[in-house]
Amino acid sequence: MIALTDANNFYVSCERVFNPRLEGKPVVVLSNNDACVVARSNEVKALGVKMGTPLFQIRSLIQQHQVQVLSSNYALYGDLSRRVMEVLGQFTPAVEVYSIDEAFLGLAGQSYEIVAHHLRLMVKQWTGIPVSVGVATTKTLAKIANHQAKRMGGSVCWPIQGRCWPNCRWRRYGALGGGSLNDWKPRASPLLYSCNRLTWLWFGSC
Amino acid sequence: MFIVTVPAGFPSPAEDYAEGPLDLNRYLIHHPAATFFVRVKGDSMIGAGIFCGDLLIVDRALMPNHGNVVIAVVNGDLTVKRFHQESGQILLMPENPDYAPIVIDCNTDFAIWGVVTRAIHFLGGS
Numbered sequence: 132m133i134a135l136t137d138a139n140n141f142y143v144s145c146e147r148v149f150n151p152r153l154e155g156k157p158v159v160v161l162s163n164n165d166a167c168v169v170a171r172s173n174e175v176k177a178l179g180v181k182m183g184t185p186l187f188q189i190r191s192l193i194q195q196h197q198v199q200v201l202s203s204n205y206a207l208y209g210d211l212s213r214r215v216m217e218v219l220g221q222f223t224p225a226v227e228v229y230s231i232d233e234a235f236l237g238l239a240g241q242s243y244e245i246v247a248h249h250l251r252l253m254v255k256q257w258t259g260i261p262v263s264v265g266v267a268t269t270k271t272l273a274k275i276a277n278h279q280a281k282r283m284g285g286s287v288c289w290p291i292q293g294r295c296w297p298n299c300r301w302r303r304y305g306a307l308g309g310g311s312l313n314d315w316k317p318r319a320s321p322l323l324y325s326c327n328r329l330t331w332l333w334f335g336s337c
Numbered sequence: 338m339f340i341v342t343v344p345a346g347f348p349s350p351a352e353d354y355a356e357g358p359l360d361l362n363r364y365l366i367h368h369p370a371a372t373f374f375v376r377v378k379g380d381s382m383i384g385a386g387i388f389c390g391d392l393l394i395v396d397r398a399l400m401p402n403h404g405n406v407v408i409a410v411v412n413g414d415l416t417v418k419r420f421h422q423e424s425g426q427i428l429l430m431p432e433n434p435d436y437a438p439i440v441i442d443c444n445t446d447f448a449i450w451g452v453v454t455r456a457i458h459f460l461g462g463s
Binding site: 151152154213214217218256257258259 | 368369370371397398410413414415448450
């Protein structure tokens with residue numbers, strides 16, 4: 132099985148580790164030269180602020196909701212990323228670092244529900260960073276499972292053991308819908324935007 | 338470390354006993370991924386040998402036990418205190434008579450950030 136671990140709002144989470152006052156408050160982290168929003172806390176996402184929004188466009192929103200605005204500190208994010216990856220390496224030697232806050236893990240022969248659970252607890256305790264975990268049979272499906280885990284705030288494993296695999300598969304893809312596809316795979320969406328369940332199935336086999 | 342391989346003189350009797358230099362990171366830090374350095378501000382822990390400006394080694398991998406010095410989050414603020422847990426009651430004890438213990442009740446936003454394992458104190462000399 133393949134697990135994709137992805138840190139939740141990574142840059143914001145990094146800032147919160149050393150400044151716990153930011154916990155529960157709306158926080159954005161800006162790109163170099165404080166131009167655009169590159170990380171948003173859940174509170175800011177709920178306000179409808181999109182990734183990459185220029186700062187000047189949300190000035191009034193920031194005032195109105197007392198949004199904490201931070202310049203990026205990439206040295207800090209890089210250090211915490213290295214720590215997260217080191218902790219993941221304690222679970223399996225098969226760690227493929229995918230981005231600053233994502234890694235694919237090979238979980239051969241392990242009870243992956245339990246591993247996913249422990250992994251989240253341990254990364255949170257050791258580094259202070261909350262991560263979501265999606266487990267599935269392929270990298271692409273692990274990415275989708277992770278997307279679902281993010282929305283539920285935890286870990287999601289496919290297939291759920293003891294259930295009928297093909298049927299569940301249909302239903303799960305149906306539940307994602309075409310619109311949410313944009314959120315997690317923008318470059319694939321022109322191809323798949325008019326997707327029906329067959330395209331989802333094809334995509335899932337990648 | 339350089340190991341002699343060409344015998345051009347009397348071989349060093351220490352050659353077979355070569356060891357790497359003492360690495361403080363390895364000696365003092367048992368969980369590198371979970372260990373952070375924290376600079377102390379304030380004097381509430383001088384009785385524990387922790388002074389303003391000292392550097393603390395904090396290990397987040399350790400579970401806090403009664404009597405450990407910890408970094409705690411109390412209502413959003415980081416603080417270093419001694420962790421006391423007796424019959425369900427949690428207290429954060431300062432080690433300076435000028436400060437009062439912090440009582441943790443259900444209204445306190447409280448978490449243990451990490452366990453302090455060492456304090457590095459500058460004694461002058463440079």
